[in-house]
Structures are given as structure tokens and as C-alpha cells.
Amino acid sequence: MKLQNTLFSVLFITLVMIALGCTNSKESQKPLPSKPALAPIETISTTKSPILPAPAAPALPAPTATIRADIPGKSSATNKRLFSKHNERAKEQPKLFAEFPVSIPDRYGKEIIFDKPPERIIAFDSAAIETLFAMGEGHRVIGTHDYVIYPPEASDVMRVGDAFNMDIEAVLNLEPDLVYLFYPTYKDQLEDAGLKVLLIETIEDDFKKMADHFRMWGAITGAVNNAEAIAEDFEARVEIIETALAPFESGPSVFQDVGSFWTPGNDTLVGNVFEVLKLVNIASEVKGYAQISPEVIVERNPQYIFSSYGDIFSTDPAFAEVLAIKNRAVFVPNEDYLSVSGPRFILGVEEMAKLIYPGIFK
Numbered sequence: 001m002k003l004q005n006t007l008f009s010v011l012f013i014t015l016v017m018i019a020l021g022c023t024n025s026k027e028s029q030k031p032l033p034s035k036p037a038l039a040p041i042e043t044i045s046t047t048k049s050p051i052l053p054a055p056a057a058p059a060l061p062a063p064t065a066t067i068r069a070d071i072p073g074k075s076s077a078t079n080k081r082l083f084s085k086h087n088e089r090a091k092e093q094p095k096l097f098a099e100f101p102v103s104i105p106d107r108y109g110k111e112i113i114f115d116k117p118p119e120r121i122i123a124f125d126s127a128a129i130e131t132l133f134a135m136g137e138g139h140r141v142i143g144t145h146d147y148v149i150y151p152p153e154a155s156d157v158m159r160v161g162d163a164f165n166m167d168i169e170a171v172l173n174l175e176p177d178l179v180y181l182f183y184p185t186y187k188d189q190l191e192d193a194g195l196k197v198l199l200i201e202t203i204e205d206d207f208k209k210m211a212d213h214f215r216m217w218g219a220i221t222g223a224v225n226n227a228e229a230i231a232e233d234f235e236a237r238v239e240i241i242e243t244a245l246a247p248f249e250s251g252p253s254v255f256q257d258v259g260s261f262w263t264p265g266n267d268t269l270v271g272n273v274f275e276v277l278k279l280v281n282i283a284s285e286v287k288g289y290a291q292i293s294p295e296v297i298v299e300r301n302p303q304y305i306f307s308s309y310g311d312i313f314s315t316d317p318a319f320a321e322v323l324a325i326k327n328r329a330v331f332v333p334n335e336d337y338l339s340v341s342g343p344r345f346i347l348g349v350e351e352m353a354k355l356i357y358p359g360i361f362k
Contacts, residue, residue, distance in 0.1 A: 098222035118178035130342035251278035252303035
């Protein structure tokens, strides 16, 4: 009997130990808990703009390239190469050297000779003022007209008249060694007083000619490298736009109001911008600038309206059925870049391109 009880006890203890061992074995086979997932790494995508040549002090920074084109049928690599092509050209451009004497033909073909850079320039032209300051040659400017508003540094330059009326006595008192004009009214009077006058007609038909004007001022002042950098940048940015739009025959219709329904025809600089951007000007038959009636605007139904000095269209019931109003495609430019044929003109072209073709230009 005692032997039976002993065997029973041993058997019971053995079963308990086996049960405990199995329990521990099962727990050891449980998978380890997974580590908490790492937070995803935030990536920032940036579009790298081409590096422009640094302007020599005290030049104002040239307008930076602000546009990138996604050209249909072209890879992103091709687009990137196109966008940076002007930067590569700038790097390859050998240093230029100013040469004097230099001869500049005026409006009538007369050669104006410069034996050295002029030190005291009166420039009766907003584009000339912007160009000289952009090149770092603003210190040479001693006089201009009342309507020059850019750059801010030009506010200290003495005003000697408005755009079409010159104070001859004030001009003579400043003793300039060059007077630059865009219209001939005072040319003979200034020359009779013994002053050197350069009369160059304002560019009115092809805005790409502006690059040649930048180079002209470089030749006159000796700042040939700064002028070339501005001209190269300007030309390359035009090329980006033209190449991107080359596959297309025609774009949407457009109307530009420069105030009281005055609008440019195709034979103006703005008309030339429309042509480059493949836009259909609803006032194409206008010569220069002309005022057209609201009825004509409604009849021709432009898809886009650019209103230089405020939107007078969107709240006027007379234009309610015009496509540009229905599609909320009335734009007021941030700056009036297209009013001055200087280095900033390309900013206005790029702004218009991005507004009309947001799928192509960024």
C-alpha cells in the first residue's frame, strides 16, 4: 500500500513538471513583438534654377530666370538642358574687352563716335535708364525725365523735363557729355548748343531687338561683359518660350486693355509678344494703339483679358457673356513690365506665358 502511494506521488509530480515545461516551451515560441515602424522621411523636391553670372557691383541684379518649360514630347532631361542652356553659354563666353573709339549709328544712319565712355549722361528714355543701372553704370546718369520710376536708385537723378518736353536750360547747366533721345524734337537745338546727341528710335516692332540695345550701351560705356550677360540671359529666356511653343500652330484669343479700352495692334511690342506666345489678338487690325468699343470686345469674345490698370470687366454686366469673364480669365499684371523696353520686359512675357499656358510653363 505504501509502495502504491509512493508511485502515485512520483507520477503526479512528473505530470506537473511536464505540464509546466510545455507551458514554458509554448511561451518561448511566441514571435517577438515587431519594433515600431520608423516615421517616413520627409523629402523636399526643389527645382534648381540656373545660376546666373554675378553682376559686378554696383550693378542691379539682372532679372532672374523665372520660367521652366515642360515641352510636349520632350523628356524632363531635355527640358532641363534647354532651361540651363543659356547658363552653359555664359560659362563658355570668353571675356570681352571694351574698344574705343566706338561708332554707333543713330536713327538717321549718322555715325556718333565715342572716343571714351561718357561720364555725364542725360537719358530721356526709361529703357535706357533701366539698362544703364542694370549694367552697373547708373553712376554715369545725371539727368532724365519725370516718368522714370525704376530702378529706385534712379529717384535721385535730376529731372529735366517730362517725356516729351525738355528744359534746355537745365540740360545745359548740367554740362552732359551725352544726351540720349528717343524722339527728335530737341536734337538740333541740343547739337547747336555744342552737345553730343544720340537719337535712337524706340523699339516698337520686335522685342527681341532689345538685346542689341543692351549690347549697344555696353559698347558706349565700356561695360561690355555686364551688357553681354544681360543680353544673353534675355535671348535665352525668349528661346525657352519659343522652343516650348514651336509644336503648336495657334493659341487662345486675347484682349489687352491699357486703359479706357485702348488696346495694342499687332504692329506694337505687345502685339509682338502675342505673336511669340501664339495668341490671337482680337484687335489685330489696329495700327499702333486704338480705342475700341465694348460692343466689339463682346462680339469678338476673347478667351483671356489682360487689364493693365485694374479689372473693369468682371463686374460689368455688359461683359457677362464673354468667355474671359465666364472662365475668370481676367488678369491684372503684378507689374507693368511690358511698358518699358528694358531688361525687365522679359518678366512680363514670362508672366503672360505662365498665365496662358500653366501646363507648359512653371
